[in-house]
Amino acid sequence: MARSIHTQAGKFLGRTAIVAGLAIALLGSGQAVAERLKDLASVQGVRNNQLVGYGLVVGLDGSGDQTTQTPFTTQSIINMLAQLGTTLPTTQSLQLKNVAAVMVTAILPPFARTGQQIDITVSSMGNAKSLRGGTLVMTPLKGADGQIYAQAQGNLLVGGAGAASAGSKVVVNHLLAGRVVGGATVEREVPTALGQGPFVHYEMATTDFGTTQRVVEAINREIGPGTAQAIDGRLVRVAAPEDANSRVAFLGRLESLDVRPTKTVAKVIINPRTGSVVMNQTVTIDSCAVAHGNLSVIINTEQKVSQPNTLAGGQTVTTTQSEIDIKQGGGSLIQLKAGVNLAEVVKAINALGAGPQDLLSILQSMKAAGALRAELEII
Incomplete structure (x- = not known):
C-alpha cells in the first residue's frame, strides 16, 4: 500500500492571475469624503x-x-x-x-x-x-x-x-x-444620562486630532463660535440646551452635520487563518525586488512483505520503506515599481502571481524592508 503526502510552503490555494483572498476596498482617489457626525462620533454615555x-x-x-x-x-x-x-x-x-x-x-x-x-x-x-x-x-x-x-x-x-x-x-x-x-x-430600564449639566460630550470613533478639530470647526460654524471645544484627540465638549426637548432637537441637528475627516491611516489587515488580506485606499509601496520560491516535500511510504522459503523455518514479516523527496521551486526575482494609489499596488502584487498564503509572507517581508507604506495588522 502506498501513501503520499504533499506539503507546499507558500502554495496552499494555488496561483491565480488575481490573488484570491485579496479584498479590495475603496478604489479611487485618496481624497476623504464628507461623513455625518453621527458616523464619526457618539454621545458619551449613550451605549449598549x-x-x-x-x-x-x-x-x-x-x-x-x-x-x-x-x-x-x-x-x-x-x-x-x-x-x-x-x-x-x-x-x-x-x-x-x-x-x-x-x-x-x-x-x-x-x-x-x-x-x-x-x-x-x-x-x-x-x-x-x-x-x-x-x-x-x-x-x-x-x-x-x-x-x-x-x-x-x-x-x-x-x-x-x-x-x-x-x-x-x-x-x-x-x-x-x-x-x-x-x-x-x-423588564428593567437602564437610566441613560444625555449629557452632564450644560454640556454634551462627543466621543470620536478613533483618536485623530485632525478629524476632531474639524468636528469642532463644523459645530462652531453651524451653531456659533465657542459652542464646541476639543478636550483631547478623541473628546469634544459641546454646550447644549438643558431642557430635555430642546437638547434632543439640538443633538438631532448636530448629528446630520457633514464633516470631512483627515486622510485615513494606511493599513493592511491580514487574517492568516483564512488567507484574507484587506487594505485601504491610502496604502502605497516603494520600489523593491521580491523573490519567493516554493518548497515541496513528497513522502512515499510502501509496505512490503518478506516471506521466507517453506523449509527455511523463518517467519513472514512486514517492512516499511519510505522515500523522501524535497524539491525547491524556482523563485524568480521580480522588481515592483512604486505604487502611488491602490490600483497600482494591486497591479504590482498581482504581478507576483502569489497565492493568498504566499501574499501573507511577502507583505510582512516588504514591511520589514520598509517598502510597504502602511501599518500591518494581523487578526
Whole structure:
C-alpha cells in the first residue's frame, strides 16, 4: 500500500492571475469624503449593554444533549420541573434527547423601555447535535450587575440543515446556534444620562486630532463660535440646551452635520487563518525586488512483505520503506515599481502571481524592508 503526502510552503490555494483572498476596498482617489457626525462620533454615555442568561431548549427531534455526559442539563431539567410543580428524585437518571442546555445573549440598546422587544442569540453549551426546531423556555437575562433586565422565550430560527444515517453525516451551515427575533422582553430600564449639566460630550470613533478639530470647526460654524471645544484627540465638549426637548432637537441637528475627516491611516489587515488580506485606499509601496520560491516535500511510504522459503523455518514479516523527496521551486526575482494609489499596488502584487498564503509572507517581508507604506495588522 502506498501513501503520499504533499506539503507546499507558500502554495496552499494555488496561483491565480488575481490573488484570491485579496479584498479590495475603496478604489479611487485618496481624497476623504464628507461623513455625518453621527458616523464619526457618539454621545458619551449613550451605549449598549450586554445581557446573558442560561436556559433550556426543548422540542428537539432527538438531537439534544446526552444527559449522561452533561449533568448540568439533567440538573436544570429537575429544577425547572420542580418550579412547575413536578418533583423528581435527584438520584434519578434521565435519558432525554429532546432537551439542550444553552447560553442566551442579547444587546440591550440605550433608552430601551419596559415592554420593548429585543432580539436574542441562543447557543448550545452541551453536546447537542442540532438546535433546529427547538423552543427556548423562559430564561431570565442578566446584566453585569447581576440584575434581571429581560425575559427571553420563543422558537429558534437556525439557518442550517443536516442529516445523519449509518455513519454518514451531511451538515449545511451551523446547527448549534440560532436567533429569536424579538425573543426577549425588557423588564428593567437602564437610566441613560444625555449629557452632564450644560454640556454634551462627543466621543470620536478613533483618536485623530485632525478629524476632531474639524468636528469642532463644523459645530462652531453651524451653531456659533465657542459652542464646541476639543478636550483631547478623541473628546469634544459641546454646550447644549438643558431642557430635555430642546437638547434632543439640538443633538438631532448636530448629528446630520457633514464633516470631512483627515486622510485615513494606511493599513493592511491580514487574517492568516483564512488567507484574507484587506487594505485601504491610502496604502502605497516603494520600489523593491521580491523573490519567493516554493518548497515541496513528497513522502512515499510502501509496505512490503518478506516471506521466507517453506523449509527455511523463518517467519513472514512486514517492512516499511519510505522515500523522501524535497524539491525547491524556482523563485524568480521580480522588481515592483512604486505604487502611488491602490490600483497600482494591486497591479504590482498581482504581478507576483502569489497565492493568498504566499501574499501573507511577502507583505510582512516588504514591511520589514520598509517598502510597504502602511501599518500591518494581523487578526
